[in-house]
Amino acid sequence: MTDGQVCDCKVGRVADEFDIAGVHESLADRWVRDRDDYSLRELARYFDERVLTAAMRAAGEDPLGHEVASTYEALTDDAVSSGERVQVENRLSRAGLDVGALRDAFVSHQSVHTHLRECLDVEKETGPDGDPTDRAKDTLFALQSRTEAVTESTVDSLANSTLALDDFDVLVSVSVTCGECGRSYQVGDLLDRGGCTCKQS
Structure with missing residues (x-):
């Protein structure tokens, strides 16, 4: 990873594996500065889409933001039809990507929460009268x-x-x-x- 491996939790390991520079700072900034706009689930999706973008670029593709978002939804959203999911999986496989390994690299909001609190020492400030x-x-x-x-x-x-x-x-x-x-x-x-x-x- 360009800025050095921060920790050995899943988020840290995946960021290092996919060489995603600056993602730790981005997660912390969104959690603290933009805490009213980013839930942990949204931060997990943000991280996963960075992983997907890095994987697609490593395979020689140059995906746009909306392409990454739609691909991610096809891989993770239960509401997506099986036909659409298979189509996306086949396209990624033809590009040389291991779809199973890619899914395994995606993180949960729990993993993001652990990473923020225990690895980055970032706490969302709610206070006694907070939400x-x-x-x-x-x-x-x-x-x-x-x-x-x-x-x-x-x-x-x-x-x-x-x-x-x-x-x-x-x-x-x-x-x-x-x-x-x-x-x-x-x-x-x-x-x-x-x-x-x-x-x-």
Whole structure:
């Protein structure tokens, strides 16, 4: 990476692998300076699109912003038809990209939160009278990050001894299911949405 590897969390490793200069500063700046405009989910998408852009350019393509956005949506959005998704996957494969590895490089908003707080030492300033949703997300993501760290340490200590495993990533995910309509959400997505869609229509 042009500005040196910042850390060894997933965001740091992926940024280093794809040689994405300045992305750490950009994430921190958007989180602190533009905190009213960028949610963690949007920051994760911003990072993922930087990864996708770097991968496409390395394959000899010169994608425009809207092309990157539409390609990312085709790879990640469940609302995209299977036909459209396959078409995009085939196009990327023909360009020499490993679509599976590319998807594995994408990060969650939880990973971005961990990177901001623990690696970049950036805290979103909400204060005692700040947005209660932001405070709730900080609490939940801190717990998830702690669980992730303990799990990673435990698995790493067993890898190649009693556990046949080399390289690995740990992702702790908490889902909330609406008791009325049955829809399930990642807890961060639910907080960002402001509730279940069945209550917002």
